[in-house]
Amino acid sequence: MAAVPVTCVRLTTSMHTNQIIGKPSTLKLVSFGRATSGLSRLSRFQISCAAKPETVTKVCEIVKTQLALSADSVVEPDSKFSALGADSLDTVEIVMTLEEEFGISVEEENSQNITTVQEAADLIEKLVEKKNATA
């Protein structure tokens, strides 16, 4: 059961990376890295932007329980909360639950920008990192 979301995660993160690299704006970023081959460039970017699969899976689980979705419904990293049937009140609830589960505090303006599982997971990783750095 747990294997399914994990494979989903891999698939979509690599898609993300392709999209990002396809954009001309990231050319600047690439030149910073002084990467000699396209391959290392790719892995470098993946490390810096994609959240850990565990985090994404946990977020998926929380979203599922919060929205009372059936166990067999699929929540993917790219799933939009609104597409899963969440309204803005649900989104607030999801963010609050995530805060508690991960022991973080999400700024008000940030929490309104979260629309997908992936975005939530990315933000969580960033905040957890920050928390560990200050602790």
Place this chain on the structure above:
Amino acid sequence: MVGSRAPKLSGIQKQVLSLYRGFLRTTRSKPPENRAHIESIISGEFRKNSKLIDRKDFLHIEYLIRRGKKQLDQLKTVDSVTLSSSNVDDSTKP
């Protein structure tokens, strides 16, 4: 962030959501045995009004926000440990 945009929320919607967040945050400090009950009343109230009230009825919404803020202040005081709701039937009004 990649590809997805948050739905644009109006100022008043943001106020409501921020109030909701404030309520949920406050319930964390309440005794666990009461917390679920408090949360269900809060979310019930918000959801009821979200369906009941026209989104353009700003006067009414602003009134409810003000009332909600006062209620939140009361809930924040340490000694209030639980909430109760009473049903006042609007249809009985003259």
